[in-house]
Amino acid sequence: MDLDCHSFSSFDAFVSCTNMFFDKHKASWIRKLRLSIRTPVGVDDTTYLTPWIDSAITHNIQHLDVHFSCLYKGNDPEVVSLPCLKIMQLEYVKYPNEASFVKLISGSPVLEDLTVIRAPTNNSNVLIVCSQTLKRIYINQFIRFDEQNGVVIDAPLLEILMIKCYLTNNLKIINLGLTPKIDIDIPFITIDVLDTNDSSKRSVVHNFFASISRARCLAISHSTVTVIEKLEPQLQFSYLSQLSASFSMFDLKMLPRILRSYPKLKSLILELVDDRHRKNGEPTVMFSSVPPCLISSLKFVELKSPILGYEGEIELVRYFLKNSRVLEKLSLRFKNHNRKKSKHVILQELLAIPRCSSTCEVVF
Template sequence: DRISELPDPLICRVLYHLPTKDAVRTSVLSTRWRTLWLWVPRLGLNYRVFQKKKMPWLILVTGFFDSDRVRCGVKLRCRFNKGVDYYNSYVTPWIDAAVKRKIQHLDDLIITKWSAYFHGMPLSLYVCETLVSLKLDGVFLRDSEFIYLPSLRILHLISMMNPNEATFERLISSCPVLEELEVDSSLNDDVKVFRVISRSLKRLSVQECMSEVVIDAPRLGFLSIDSSLSGSYMITNTMDTNVKFVIRLGTYFGDFDETSILSNRKRFCNCLSGISKVRDMTILGVGLMVYTMLIPVYITCTYSIMKGYSCLRWLPTILESFPNLKSLTLECDELQLEDMDEINISYVPQCLLSSLEFVDFNVPLSSVVGEMNMVRYILENSAILKKLTLHLHKDCSTNDEMVKKLLKIPRGSTKCEVVFFDWGKK
């Protein structure tokens, strides 16, 4: 056939665009095709997928790791079905073979996810000189006196078990060129503090960490914290102004007693104090309620996106923390109308008077009083506003009486332009 007449590298490019299970199935076509799938530059060895196809998964994977293919820079994804402890005895020999053949990318190594059993980190991974990216899920970080990963740039640790504080700190500090770190759901209550100390780290994402997180990364350009504030975050090395900061808060304070609320506010203040000089900030989630009755932390941020459920009630208090704000995007999918009527319109934050130039009110506007009050508050009090973008509810149109009323609102800035879009379009 014509395809078989093509050179091997070109056939491998064709197989690259197929799911791994289909690429493997081509091995039965002829003797020549038997090993071609091994040379595909990206493979996903998912136990569940191959099990559904009734393929000899164990023989297949063992054959792959025993081949010379691993050394050629393949991007490998390994997923083992939850609860399949039988295959765990093969994991370490497989990984040892990959390290011996100088593997560069081991992504999504998931072992018995959501099982009570966590496979221990193969010690050979701690000293793999060629590894560039490593993404682990459901792995126990075994303690080791010697760790050195001189080429590792990307490290993701999902649902990990950690024996002690020193092991995690040693792992991070032993990656001299690490640029991206993601830590999601540490499951060991005995570890009280996670220390992220790195002189090379550029991107850091921390999600649902129950412990205290101490960050010392002076080259950081992006920081994302996704938390219910059950843990605390301390940034010891003040961030550069060019850092992009994203924080997602998931705590609803109405269900907690006053002591818990005050404790969470204190944690949030400590976190913000370390990023007070950033210019680009995104705040997401119902945890914006943390600002209620909160003493502002002054942040030199000039670009901010705030997303959350019914967050607008606290807008004046929030803006008080951003005296240099130039651009603001507000995003809410739903609004509690009774809260909208409680907006404190008597106080005008400094940024509205001296710096705010662009506002995108990315909320589906209708003709309710609370929404009209918010738009009026921004228009009347923003002294140098250049552009206000409003998004209309699907039941509204630019010819509605509401739009006419909005355009008649007095503007604090003579240069302000009001632009309308349909909700969800721009």
């Protein structure tokens, strides 16, 4: 069931119609409920939510999606019970305090999929997710940076984690699944932390990445790549088989050091960020070492961003072809326009590069 307040002539009409629907269908099961509510300015009464929530529980709801709303503003309940709820999506939803969110999660004993996009004006500080059943978590915490904000996750069965947030003292992964898929995006403010002499902050950053070191698949943003490169001592992601990463053209020199953290890497997907407009000229790309994964495990490399013909791109392709001993497939893309060189010239350069692996196929 999908109920959107914007589809009604007035907010009162929305509330009235929704009340009638729940009353009429009390005997039936509602398995999926999506509420899109924006309370009008000056309206603080949210008591209309109480019978809706009660009815949803009665109908054994399994999928709850609340968008642009506020959770019930009445007395903070001692017990929240959503016994059949498997999927919960909370987008720009305010909750009164940390305890209320903890009760919401603990009152969902079969919850498997959780999405939380925090409202910029959310007054609560730390988002605590503690669940013995969660398999997928997506958290977008890009709100105003504050050392008091944070995320704490304890989910031993977790298979997929996607998190976008500032790295603060309260960002902690207590427990994850054995080999989860992880997608993280951390902004540049964390790099400033690593450039300071504050050992406690550097320890927080190191401990966070250590807590996800058992990941099987990892996707990292350009900013996160820079953070990992600065970690000392360098971490080892010994279980990682697939890496998807975004690199600035000017940061490609970091690549061998980054890849040293993934000794058993089998598949690498790279996206190059063309930020030459922010810096002077074209970067000179030189690779000084060959990490273990290129020698023993890396079989698939894909460049997601189109090849334009810059020397850094050609040098990157040359690096993989000349040094990857077990490489089976290198996938490249081209744009039909805005290239520095013609496609024919670029192909000639690439095909002339010697290959370390006799089984390597270059796919355009």
